[in-house]
Amino acid sequence: MASPSRALTKRSTNTSLMPPPPPPKRQKRPAKVLDEDIYASALSHIIARDFFPGLLESEAQQEYLSALDSNDTDWIRDAGRRLTQVMTPGPETRRRRGTSFTPRRTQDMGETPRGFVGGTPGLTPRTEVGEEHFLPEREREVDVNLSLGAFQAKYTSEDNESFNALLDKQNEKRAAKYAFFHQGNNMPTARQIAWREKQQNLLEAGKSTSLTRTNAAGEERQLVSVQGPSQDLDDRPASLSSFPDRTGPRNTFMFGPDSVEDTTLTAAQAAEDRSLVPPKATNYSGTRLPDPSAPSQAIPPSPSLSAVDAAISGRPRPTVSEPGYSGAATPRVNGYAFVDAEPTTSELGLPVTDEEADAAEREAVLALLPKADISGPNLFKIEETSKREGVHERLVAKADVARRKGGKGRIEELSRLGITPGRTPTPRFASAEGVKKGMTPAAKSLAQRLGTPLRKRW
Numbered sequence: 425m426a427s428p429s430r431a432l433t434k435r436s437t438n439t440s441l442m443p444p445p446p447p448p449k450r451q452k453r454p455a456k457v458l459d460e461d462i463y464a465s466a467l468s469h470i471i472a473r474d475f476f477p478g479l480l481e482s483e484a485q486q487e488y489l490s491a492l493d494s495n496d497t498d499w500i501r502d503a504g505r506r507l508t509q510v511m512t513p514g515p516e517t518r519r520r521r522g523t524s525f526t527p528r529r530t531q532d533m534g535e536t537p538r539g540f541v542g543g544t545p546g547l548t549p550r551t552e553v554g555e556e557h558f559l560p561e562r563e564r565e566v567d568v569n570l571s572l573g574a575f576q577a578k579y580t581s582e583d584n585e586s587f588n589a590l591l592d593k594q595n596e597k598r599a600a601k602y603a604f605f606h607q608g609n610n611m612p613t614a615r616q617i618a619w620r621e622k623q624q625n626l627l628e629a630g631k632s633t634s635l636t637r638t639n640a641a642g643e644e645r646q647l648v649s650v651q652g653p654s655q656d657l658d659d660r661p662a663s664l665s666s667f668p669d670r671t672g673p674r675n676t677f678m679f680g681p682d683s684v685e686d687t688t689l690t691a692a693q694a695a696e697d698r699s700l701v702p703p704k705a706t707n708y709s710g711t712r713l714p715d716p717s718a719p720s721q722a723i724p725p726s727p728s729l730s731a732v733d734a735a736i737s738g739r740p741r742p743t744v745s746e747p748g749y750s751g752a753a754t755p756r757v758n759g760y761a762f763v764d765a766e767p768t769t770s771e772l773g774l775p776v777t778d779e780e781a782d783a784a785e786r787e788a789v790l791a792l793l794p795k796a797d798i799s800g801p802n803l804f805k806i807e808e809t810s811k812r813e814g815v816h817e818r819l820v821a822k823a824d825v826a827r828r829k830g831g832k833g834r835i836e837e838l839s840r841l842g843i844t845p846g847r848t849p850t851p852r853f854a855s856a857e858g859v860k861k862g863m864t865p866a867a868k869s870l871a872q873r874l875g876t877p878l879r880k881r882w
Contacts, residue, residue, distance in 0.1 A: 453588055454580035458566065463581040466568050470575055474708040484510045485793055497782065504789035511792045571705065 458466070472479045484507040491503040570578065580588075604611050612620075734741050863871065 453585075454576070454578055456565070456579050457582055457585045458579050460581050460583060462566060463579060466566055466575070466579070467572075469568055470570070470572055474572060480510050488789060488793070501782070501785065504785055507789055507792055571708070 484503070488500070488503040488507045491499040566579070568575070731741055
């Protein structure tokens with residue numbers, strides 16, 4: 425068996441061949457690109473679900489009230505079905521209007537039109553086909569059961585993707601323009617450029633100086649010819665590189681030095697990687713207040729007299745929580761059971777009019793609207809204006825009317841205060857003539873001595 429080749433070859437340094445700069449690093453971006461309208465609808469759905477609980481229900485209720493005010497039968501029917509769909513718990517509860525991520529079943533024209541109120545037949549379905557039926561098939565791939573950050577990390581819109589493409593193109597142009605920054609601030613010489621072109625031509629031509637052999641085991645070995653000491657003198661670096669260029673084009677004036685945390689895995693990060701605990705995330709459902717539920721009865725209801733008599737006579741009737749309960753037994757009085765109620769029109773399957781179907785639908789939808797609390801007095805009350813506040817408002821209004829009216833009264837008031845309307849008062853000094861009129865002789869002489877002396881002429 426032939427031994428593997430152990431020929432020693434001289435390894436060339438990284439700085440001797442001056443390889444081209446590495447391609448610019450691209451940021452990790454979402455892989456799936458969605459249509460702008462689909463992306464906006466899904467994003468609105470997630471934000472309304474996680475950050476604004478009850479927003480969809482409030483919008484559906486408000487739309488139904490607006491439909492009632494408009495007296496539009498078609499709008500009332502559509503708003504009622506949408507409100508029932510939103511308020512009914514289930515997988516279809518929080519489906520966003522206008523963004524059908526999964527296909528829905530449409531009613532066939534040959535079937536009996538029935539609404540959501542039991543088996544009551546509804547109106548004949550309309551033949552108009554909305555825009556929602558022509559949505560593209562790729563909407564089925566949109567997963568809205570994600571958090572806001574996970575959705576943005578997985579999907580992106582067409583506008584964002586086009587902007588990222590322009591940004592990558594600009595970064596490539598900038599990297600090609602300042603390529604010497606990535607080469608240790610050195611420009612490649614003419615001989616290096618010629619050598620690269622020669623190597624590229626050899627690679628494209630398929631010529632190689634290596635020799636490939638196959639051993640007895642069927643493995644291929646590549647033998648490289650060893651160059652002599654005098655044949656590879658130009659590959660030596662021109663100077664000793666004692667400080668490798670690790671920061672690349674970043675200088676210490678604009679960027680701080682790299683720390684150990686950037687390249688070394690800390691103990692906390694290693695423990696977090698080994699842990700089976702899921703990564704940290706914000707639980708949006710824990711930031712909400714619980715919905716007001718119906719008060720539970722603290723005291724269970726007392727059994728009826730017939731149930732007590734049946735237990736005494738040895739014929740116990742199991743309750744819902746006890747084994748043996750079938751639900752078919754009816755209470756009996758003196759051995760006689762109650763008469764069953766007569767079936768309704770909807771149970772009999774008899775046709776009903778459109779007015780009856782609309783009334784049944786409207787009654788069922790009105791039960792979903794919020795009801796006013798009439799159990800106690802309303803604590804919110806607007807206090808009446810006090811007498812003192814009324815006097816204040818009258819005085820302010822009177823002063824405002826007088827100010828707006830103006831006239832001689834305003835001019836007389838300014839004159840009384842010593843202000844001439846429309847003129848700026850001139851400042852008076854101690855040396856002015858008008859000031860000295862009311863002074864005593866001693867004050868006049870003192871004012872003359874305190875005045876600014878005239879400039880002497882030489």
